[in-house]
Amino acid sequence: MNSSAGRDFRVVAVQPQWHAQDFTSAGRFRAWMRSQLELARPHIAGDRPTLVVLTELNGLPLVLRGAGWATRLGTFRRAATALFVVxxxxxxxxLLRERVSPIRALQLADADTNAELYLRTCQALAREYGVYLCCGSAPLPRYYRQGRRVRRVPGVLTNQTVILAPDGHLIGATNKVHLTPDEQTGGVDLTPGDLNDMHVYPTPVGDLGVAISLDAFREDVLGHLGAQGCTVLLQPDANGAPWTSLEGLPPDPAQLRDQPLAWLDSSWKATTGGRVRYAVNPMVVGNLLDMTFDGQSAITGAAHEGQPQSYALTGPRGGFLALMPWVETGPPEQLRETGRQLAAGSGHPHENLYRTGVLSADLHLPPSRVTPPTPTAHEEALAALLNGEGEWPRPTRSGRPAAWLALLGLIASLTWARRRRDGDRGRACAPGQRPR
Structure with missing residues (x-):
């Protein structure tokens, strides 16, 4: 609530576990998203606004929608190759018209229908639970409006967060700027966002700025949002590696360190260093086909706030207003062994037994001094779609001969698979070097 006395509100971070089957139909996806709001329900305040923050790339596996059989292929690469051909x-x-890779073409083929499902699902949940909702993030197109018609910018697919008000209206959308190697051409092949398009949105639950995962580690992003008056940093996350493994990321992948130690350079550093007042960092867990995701969700503030605690493999410190415990405590080697047991393909009885849950914190801020930003063309188009003032784009049918398509598609998919395989052989990755 905005008043001369300031803003009192609650923030909630949901740490869910995903399974490939959750994305094989619209009904299952809606149920999975609803389950996260149900987890949050006991934490939703009745006397003040509540902001619920979901995790990164929770819409990525929608590429599996309508293809439950693909989950039995065992790996994301095999599933994607088979889906491209089918x-x-x-x-x-x-692929031919927009000059994109097979993996981006696969995602763009259903991008409009998956975007509608994703955003309509989130809109309905924001309204039903009466919360401000950071939807997490998903690979979404960039749109623009022509009258009532909304069109997709060809070839563009970003890792994108959308924030909704309790009435379902759009507050804003932010694209991830710093893509990890797994999000670039050797992986799911997304389009990097533009730093200049990142805005801060004044609301009753803070002056919200979004730094998706790796963006929260980058000074240019934090400085850009800080200069606009960001008071609550939202960091949706999907850490694609065992939490207790080592990581190395550009610019110097040879400098390896424990994942939890690296995470102190994101939200915790931003708040304890005074760059922003508060930060909310939800992290998804679970093995998605052959991919491992793990972490500890957190809500952070100033260095003097909170009880001394910290991530696994790091020493206690201030600044954590709420922190999800890892699956166990113990000496470092024991924790690292447990991380290996949890990971995809371990064959251990503990495989995929991660911790899920919800964190919340009651926060206070002075009245906002931030001016609402001018909506981008993409935000205007999204608002029109969500308000029923625009028509969702529909896929066009191709008249090309099926046999010719099949031949070219098979060649393209095999070439893509070979390039990815060769790239993996040439990439020197340390254990756990799956980027954020």
Whole structure:
């Protein structure tokens, strides 16, 4: 609530576990998203506004929608290759017309219908639970409006967060600027966002700025949001590695350190260093086909706030207003062994037994001094779609001969798979070097 006395509100971070089957149909996806709001329900305040923050890339596996059989192929690479071929009449024209890779063509082929499902689901949940909702993030197109018609910018697919008000209206959208190697051409092949398009949104639950995962580690992003008056930093996250493994990221992948130690350079550092007042960092866990995701969600503030505690493998410190415990405590080697047991493909009885839960904190801020930003063309288009003032784009059908499509598609998918395999062989990765 905005008043001369300031703003009192609650923030909630949800740490869910995902499974590939949650994304094989619209109904299952809605149920999975609803389960997260149900986890949050006991923490939703009745006497003040509540902000619920969900995790990064919780819409990425929607590429599996309508293809439950693909989850039995065991790896994301095999599933994506098979889906590209099976969906050839839609994927190949995109590959040729928009000059994108097979994996981006696969995602763009259903991007509009998946975006509608994703955003409509989030809108309905924000309204039903009466919360401000940071939807997490998903690979979403960039749109622009022409009258009532909304069109997709060709070839563009960003890792994008959308924030909704309790009435379901759009507050803003932010694209991830600093993509990790797994998000670039050798991985799911997303489009990097533009730093100048990152805005801060004044609301009753803080002056919200979004730094998706790796962006929260980058000085240019934190400085840009700080200069606009960000008071609550939202860091949706999907850490694609065992939490207790080592990591190395550009610019110097040879400098290895424990994942939890690295995480202190994001939200915790931003708040304890005075860059922003508060930060909310939810992290998804679970093994998605052959990919491992793990972490500890956190809500952070100033260095003198909170009880002394910290991530696994690091010493206690101030600044944590709320922190999700890891699956166990113990000496470092014991924790690292447990991390290996949890990981995809370990074959251990503990495989995929991660900790889920919800964190919350009651926060206070003075009245906002931030001026609402001018909506981008993309935000105007999204608002029109969500308000029923625009028409969702629909896929066009190709008239190309099916046999010709099949032949070219098979060649393209095999070439793509070979390039990825060769790239993996040439990439010197330390254990746990799956980027954020």
């Amino acid at each position: 969906r050839l009449p839609r994927t190949l024209p995109l």
